[in-house]
Amino acid sequence: MPLLWLILIVLAIAVAGYVLGRQRAVASAGGDSRQLHSLPSYYGSNVALKAIVPAFLLLIAWLLIQPLYVNNAVSGMIPENSVREGSSLGLVMAEVRRAADGLDVIVGQGMITEDYARSDEADPAQIGEQLREAGQVVTSELTQPILRAAQSYRVMNATGNTIMTVAVLILSVLGFLYGLKESQADFRARNVVEHGVRAILVGAASIAILTTVGIVLSLVFNTIEFFRLYPAADFFFGLNWAPSFSGRGGSSELGVLPLLWGTFYISIVALAVAVPIGLFAAIYLSEYASPRVRAFAKPMLEVLAGIPTIVYGLFALLTVGPLLLKFFGDDGLGWMQAGTAVMTAGLVMGIMLIPFVSSLSDDIINSVPQAMRDGSYGLGATKSETIRQVVLPAALPGIVGAILLAASRAIGETMIVVLGAGAAARLSLNPFEAMTTVTAKIVSQLTGDADFASPEALVAFALGMTLFVITLCLNIFALYIVRKYREQYE
Structure with missing residues (x-):
């Protein structure tokens, strides 16, 4: 299921939870909202928050952890002789990810079937040519180990996305049902909602900090990868800028x-x-x-x-x-x-x-x-x-x-x-x-x-x-x- 549809379904569950939670709270007070501890909207908001917040937290955590797990699993499938001189395993994994994304594109365009994209008999030369025709970035000759790793990468990602969709929807429904159960006249819905909103605001304020940390870490890791391939002294004190894309940095x-x-x-x-x-x-x-x-x-x-x-x-x-x-x-x-x-x-x-x-x-x-x-x-x-x-x-x-x-x-x-x-x-x-x-x-x-x-x-x-x-x-x-x-x- 596409990520957008998953988000829309969770939002729909939250909207339904708001309406039903409000109605259930009023019904538990005999139709007299004055008998409720909090305003009816707080009971609806409590159900909506319990349906949406845990599900979205799981979704975000899954989207952050799954790429790390898949990369680690797929990198173990790449033989050492596939890492060319002057390169590294991390750079080979970048080629694997681009090949996997390219396979998704040419399958979506109907250039090959899904079965052929996953088949062990798929020809790397033919796949590489079709990727170029589709406008995908293919930085070097597509080898058999890279293609096999890309196929495994696609399968693991597809499986992980399916499990994620089911888990997020189950958690959203469970939160919906639990919040609906709490919608009783004596439940302190206002206190719970206000504490929940405060936690959301703290999380929103933390996004800027986490974004800065993420930007810095992405720069740091790729910079370290660069200095493994090119001397730092030549970079910082070199007086000439003349990159050459003919090889892997030997003449640059x-x-x-x-x-x-x-x-x-x-x-x-x-x-x-x-x-x-x-x-x-x-x-x-x-x-x-x-x-x-x-x-x-x-x-x-x-x-x-x-x-x-x-x-x-x-x-x-x-x-x-x-x-x-x-x-x-x-x-x-x-x-x-x-x-x-x-x-x-x-x-x-x-x-x-x-x-x-x-x-x-x-x-x-x-x-x-x-x-x-x-x-x-x-x-x-x-x-x-x-x-x-x-x-x-x-x-x-x-x-x-x-x-x-x-x-x-x-x-x-x-x-x-x-x-x-x-x-x-x-x-x-x-x-x-x-x-x-x-x-x-x-x-x-x-x-x-x-x-x-x-x-x-x-x-x-x-x-x-x-x-x-x-x-x-x-x-x-x-x-x-x-x-x-x-x-x-x-």
Whole structure:
């Protein structure tokens, strides 16, 4: 049964439980709801919660545990000679999972029958060709052990899904019946429901933490897998980025320093544009602009934040790049060889970041108490002196946060870089040369005909982990600066 149908059935059981639980509670009080301990809706909610919460918890736990169990069981079926030199069992399992997913697709498209997909006589070469025809990613020749492991993977997953469906439905029905049994006049339904809702809210608040942990763990495990295949010293200190997809990393140079330099260089140019303009715009809107001007100018600034980044990329490629080339190219100063350059991407990215700085800084400046301004005016300070010596110092922690948000947005930008800065990974101080960033290379390494059992594909996770650590360090440094300033100010 598809997962969506299973969820809908459980929800239908919960809705039926709400209606019947409410009716049963009222009936147990002789039709007089005043004789009930709680409102009738609480009795219905109690049945619905008992029908849906345990079932969904089992469903989530099953979906998390089943892949681990199946992977562990199937990996034991793969002979050691199937793990090629320069690869690992984990990468071979990735091929097995892709082959299993591909079998599901070609069976669904009618290219082969289910019986043939599970048959021991299935030809790996024929299956591999059909997978390619169906548009599935086949990173290497489909061997007999990989195909057998993929078949076992499909069978175990199908069996596990069937057992999961039955178990979830049984648990939902049992919860429904137990909640219905509790629907009596003297049952403290309100207390139970409120405690249950509180537990649900705690679980919802924990999702963000668990999501962060999951993201970090996925990066860490794949990064470790990459460093098993490629030397960490060559990655962190290499000065050349030249991936080759012809083999398994023997001729590739995957030094991250050119990508980090391009990332920081473009981000610095973008912040040099966005921070002064955005901060000055925020000061004007909050301190000088009339309500009429502010009502028009602030929404117009915030419209910039809603423009898709691909549109900014096209603007950089078709407008800003040719304009800079006209002044700094061969017809001008001769510094620029093409429209794609650090300056092109930096200027356009800076324009994109202006609303991040201006809108947040404006709200923060407006939150400074008016009494501080009045006290400054009372001591004889002018408006500009009040802004420089009172308002901005008081709002500085928030402004630093706004700038940090803009910096994180700049470091993580991809489309503007791809279209505006080019794809050249180089170490250069010339802002009119083409460069690229970490995020752009993450995209390029995970698209196309990349062999996912190779360092050239796994390097994307190492790049992501590096970017994550850098951003984390920036956040910690910003918090240190903010706290140090607050101590001085107080």
